[in-house]
Amino acid sequence: xxxxxxxxxxxxxxxxxxxxxxxxxxxxxxxxxxxxxxxxxxxxxxxxxxxxxxxxxxxxxxxxxxxxxxxxxxxxxxxxxxxxxxxxxxxxxxxxxxxxxxxxxxxxxxxxxxxxxxxxxxxxxxxxxxxxxxxxxxxxxxxxxxxxxxxxxxxxxxxxxxxxxxxxxxxxxxxxxxxxxxxxxxxxxxxxxxxxxxxxxxxxxxxxxxxxxxxxxxxxxxxxxxxxxxxxxxxxxxxxxxxxxxxxxxxxxxxxxxxxxxxxxxxxxxxxxxxxxxxxxxxxxxxxxxxxxxxxxxxxxxxxxxxxxxxxxxxxxxxxxxxxxxxxxxxxxxxxxxxxxxxxxxxxxxxxxxxxxxxxxxxxxxxxxxxxxxxxxxxxxxxxxxxxxxxxxxxxxxxxxxxxxxxxxxxxxxxxxxxxxxxxxxxxxxxxxxxxxxxxxxxxxxxxxxxxxxxxxxxxxxxxxxxxxxxxxxxxxxxxxxxxxxxxxxxxx
Amino acid sequence: xxxxxxxxxxxxxxxxxxxxxxxxxxxxxxxxxxxxxxxxxxxxxxxxxxxxxxxxxxxxxxxxxxxxxxxxxxxxxxxxxxxxxxxxxxxxxxxxxxxxxxxxxxxxxxxxxxxxxxxxxxxxxxxxxxxxxxxxxxxxxxxxxxxxxxxxxxxxxxxxxxxxxxxxxxxxxxxxxxxxxxxxxxxxxxxxxxxxxxxxxxxxxxxxxxxxxxxxxxxxxxxxxxxxxxxxxxxxxxxxxxxxxxxxxxxxxxxxxxxxxxxxxxxxxxxxxxxxxxxxxxxxxxxxxxxxxxxxxxxxxxxxxxxxxxxxxxxxxxxxxxxxxxxxxxxxxxxxxxxxxxxxxxxxxxxxxxxxxxxxxxxxxxxxxxxxxxxxxxxxxxxxxxxxxxxxxxxxxxxxxxxxxxxxxxxxxxxxxxxxxxxxxxxxxxxxxxxxxxxxxxxxxxxxxxxxxxxxxxxxxxxxxxxxxxxxxx
Numbered sequence: 006x007x008x009x010x011x012x013x014x015x016x017x018x019x020x021x022x023x024x025x026x027x028x029x030x031x032x033x034x035x036x037x038x039x040x041x042x043x044x045x046x047x048x049x050x051x052x053x054x055x056x057x058x059x060x061x062x063x064x065x066x067x068x069x070x071x072x073x074x075x076x077x078x079x080x081x082x083x084x085x086x087x088x089x090x091x092x093x094x095x096x097x098x099x100x101x102x103x104x105x106x107x108x109x110x111x112x113x114x115x116x117x118x119x120x121x122x123x124x125x126x127x128x129x130x131x132x133x134x135x136x137x138x139x140x141x142x143x144x145x146x147x148x149x150x151x152x153x154x155x156x157x158x159x160x161x162x163x164x165x166x167x168x169x170x171x172x173x174x175x176x177x178x179x180x181x182x183x184x185x186x187x188x189x190x191x192x193x194x195x196x197x198x199x200x201x202x203x204x205x206x207x208x209x210x211x212x213x214x215x216x217x218x219x220x221x222x223x224x225x226x227x228x229x230x231x232x233x234x235x236x237x238x239x240x241x242x243x244x245x246x247x248x249x250x251x252x253x254x255x256x257x258x259x260x261x262x263x264x265x266x267x268x269x270x271x272x273x274x275x276x277x278x279x280x281x282x283x284x285x286x287x288x289x290x291x292x293x294x295x296x297x298x299x300x301x302x303x304x305x306x307x308x309x310x311x312x313x314x315x316x317x318x319x320x321x322x323x324x325x326x327x328x329x330x331x332x333x334x335x336x337x338x339x340x341x342x343x344x345x346x347x348x349x350x351x352x353x354x355x356x357x358x359x360x361x362x363x364x365x366x367x368x369x370x371x372x373x374x375x376x377x378x379x380x381x382x383x384x385x386x387x388x389x390x391x392x393x394x395x396x397x398x399x400x401x402x403x404x405x406x407x408x409x410x411x412x413x414x415x416x417x418x419x420x421x422x423x424x425x426x427x428x429x430x431x432x433x434x435x436x437x438x439x440x441x442x443x444x445x446x447x448x449x450x451x452x453x454x455x456x457x458x459x460x461x462x463x464x465x466x467x468x469x470x471x472x473x474x475x476x477x478x479x480x481x482x483x484x485x486x487x488x489x490x491x492x493x494x495x496x497x498x
Numbered sequence: 499x500x501x502x503x504x505x506x507x508x509x510x511x512x513x514x515x516x517x518x519x520x521x522x523x524x525x526x527x528x529x530x531x532x533x534x535x536x537x538x539x540x541x542x543x544x545x546x547x548x549x550x551x552x553x554x555x556x557x558x559x560x561x562x563x564x565x566x567x568x569x570x571x572x573x574x575x576x577x578x579x580x581x582x583x584x585x586x587x588x589x590x591x592x593x594x595x596x597x598x599x600x601x602x603x604x605x606x607x608x609x610x611x612x613x614x615x616x617x618x619x620x621x622x623x624x625x626x627x628x629x630x631x632x633x634x635x636x637x638x639x640x641x642x643x644x645x646x647x648x649x650x651x652x653x654x655x656x657x658x659x660x661x662x663x664x665x666x667x668x669x670x671x672x673x674x675x676x677x678x679x680x681x682x683x684x685x686x687x688x689x690x691x692x693x694x695x696x697x698x699x700x701x702x703x704x705x706x707x708x709x710x711x712x713x714x715x716x717x718x719x720x721x722x723x724x725x726x727x728x729x730x731x732x733x734x735x736x737x738x739x740x741x742x743x744x745x746x747x748x749x750x751x752x753x754x755x756x757x758x759x760x761x762x763x764x765x766x767x768x769x770x771x772x773x774x775x776x777x778x779x780x781x782x783x784x785x786x787x788x789x790x791x792x793x794x795x796x797x798x799x800x801x802x803x804x805x806x807x808x809x810x811x812x813x814x815x816x817x818x819x820x821x822x823x824x825x826x827x828x829x830x831x832x833x834x835x836x837x838x839x840x841x842x843x844x845x846x847x848x849x850x851x852x853x854x855x856x857x858x859x860x861x862x863x864x865x866x867x868x869x870x871x872x873x874x875x876x877x878x879x880x881x882x883x884x885x886x887x888x889x890x891x892x893x894x895x896x897x898x899x900x901x902x903x904x905x906x907x908x909x910x911x912x913x914x915x916x917x918x919x920x921x922x923x924x925x926x927x928x929x930x931x932x933x934x935x936x937x938x939x940x941x942x943x944x945x946x947x948x949x950x951x952x953x954x955x956x957x958x959x960x961x962x963x964x965x966x967x968x969x970x971x972x
Contacts, residue, residue, distance in 0.1 A: 023755050030759055037771045094627045110625050123847040124620040127592040128878055129777060129854050130770035140766055148755050248659070249515070251751055252651060255758070256519050259647055264523075267639075268530055270632035275534050377625045384630055397630075408628050 007175050014183025027145050028191045034137050035195035039202045041131050042086040047208045049081040065450035068443035070434040072330035075101040077456045079414045083209045088135040090406025099418040104358045106366035107418045135400045143233040147254045150237025152247040164498045173494045188230050217463040221403040228478050229396040235485035242492045269387040279376035286372035297361040333442040352436045395478045402470035424454045500682050507686035520648045524698035531635045532705035535584035539711040542579050549576045561924045568914045571599035571613025577884045578934040580875035585637040588876025594619040597888045607808045612833045612914050615892050638870045641729040642863045646736040650757045652687050653740025655750035680967050687737045717938050721873045731952045732866040742963040768861040773854030802828045812917040818910050826915045865948045872944035875936045879944050891932045
């Protein structure tokens, strides 16, 4: 019986004008969106490739250990076509130095970071596929649902259906399943088109991991559509006139899609103040730097031969920017007896540097957690009160363009720095002559650790963030379905 | 007769559920906007004042030596924030807040280039960017998406609903022309939405007034009025669109479904896709090649080195030695060449955005946004005006440097080599100071074509509605 109901529901829907319009609209928008976003991705990829090339060439050319410097890059994420998230906006390159622990805090100038020759282009909005689905499919779901019960009731078909030996639960389930199948069709078709278009581009190559992620996005989208369909169904079973039900549905749609997310983010952004903590941390960092310079000053005193060490500290001052690269290409013979003292000096200096860098990093990390991360977390939690927000956050995690991914990149950067330090330790580099001088041969970097960024795999992203949000969305579905069922079963036909 | 029908329609509309919801929605958003603006205003205005004061102090410090100005320029030139930014935020966060008149950035043979204006002072990406993206709740957003939506909700069933109920036939059985019916329906929706918008606007302005953040002069009041008028024009497009689709269909819900799809595409999706696609397609994109600005000096240097630049240093001997003159010529040509290339590059950047904006104008939402932005004094067009102000100031400042040099009898008067110019202090009062100005004419010059375009949309749709309503069988 239920199959008959589902089949009938599907057939009547497929034949309607609104279904036709839906498919056409959805497809054309997805195609337009995919073109914009793929182009944008290709541009970013080209700029990343160029950067990567230069950075590779420049990494292991230092003559001394102390002048080690590496730039590591994160490739743009092809799944940003689905959900841009932070992929376009966050830093994609980190400079690894001995005297500095990298962190998200650092400023980047747009010219350097995004490869964008025209920063004015930030004025042009672009919209990702998830946003298109988010706006369009939710609207369609409501349009399909508003008269599902109210309409059938008005024209008497509901009474007719129920006169057969079918339970009300079966009727509502039939309607629901039929509608979801119909609503998934435009989604699947446009998804397919988007994928085909992307495969046309030579720049995009999906791995199995990416395909899992795309599958996750698809699944989340279907659950999202179902949420809105159920909202519509609930309204439809509560309000008896289809016209009123439509108006109420539309108002709820505007609130859920347009108002709630923007208003809540606007308010969180305006009224959660981070300035004070940042100022305080900057002062703290200033103090650490000052202390560090005082310590260096103390180190300098015991030396007998200042000529060799003149200008050996060329570090620019504030905000934790410390560097200590040094390269003596010629050391006169009369300075030779000083070498052990100089070695000891540099060893102490470096350890002070590293310690200061780490103290500064810890201060910044804490401040960051209490300010930007906290604010961002509050905003994300506020979004979780709406299905739109849940959908956005879940797909962001599936696509791997969320804050977690950006932090992960920086974390691997820090780990790489640690690996380099360990390598120096093994090589006894800190106490070697090659730390500061290349007069007796340059450093060979043959066995130095290299950096490759491996993003976390889909299971890690899914289990920690994507699935919990999807689960919440699913739970919302269940609640809505139960509510609709309860109201419907008490409905007088 | 017309007013009779308008009055009846108005009565019906005002007492409906949608009118109440519309009022609540608009008022709520206007309150949110006002609260946000009060908060922003408290930081924005003092920040600008402070920045300007800092620039002046810097200017005073440099005035101890005229040649300092030749090398380092006047410092940062700051853009004045608009007091009407609550009407349109204009993506100001993505635009430079200043252009810097500063050091050339090159040094060759112990000499540095002359000062120049740098326009690429875009705000950096910082940690604040990890915050999720959202739309700013400003008047533009409220009018462009919420009120246009309400316009459709108000009108989708005006004709088709009455056809369904049979009341239209009743009305037309009286001696009323069809156009009177249509016009009165249009007017009544316009009036009721006007009431919704006006009451929202009044609440907003009242809140801003109480908090003391609304200190406007007559010029700004006229801007506000113009924004309201343009907003109403935009709303009437959507009212007519609603009427149009409503005459085409016989079923109210079909007409709403069609209207909503048009709305989603026109209001939300077109402005963020069409322009962006067109800015990348078919236009010689500056993003492919490196910026030419950085190569300005290299070609010139070769040419001047052949003439003997760098062999001999400029001197203070009178009359000026050939080396002094050659250096002066080189420095001047270098800065002119740099400016030319920079200008070319900047124009290419601007052109790309303008193409995108032109294509976005297929959506009235984009037109409304551009019109309100130029009236409110924010956004892209305002930024172009600001850059023009800065450019004028550059000329003025250089002229001042030459005249200040003339006043010094010890100087060789060979701009702009160190040895050929005065190195005496300059009286601070005589230095021209940059003052960013906004001109009402600029704003209206930008807004009027956009308003006309909106009017064109309105006329076409109104004519279409008229035609289809005349032919409709009832």
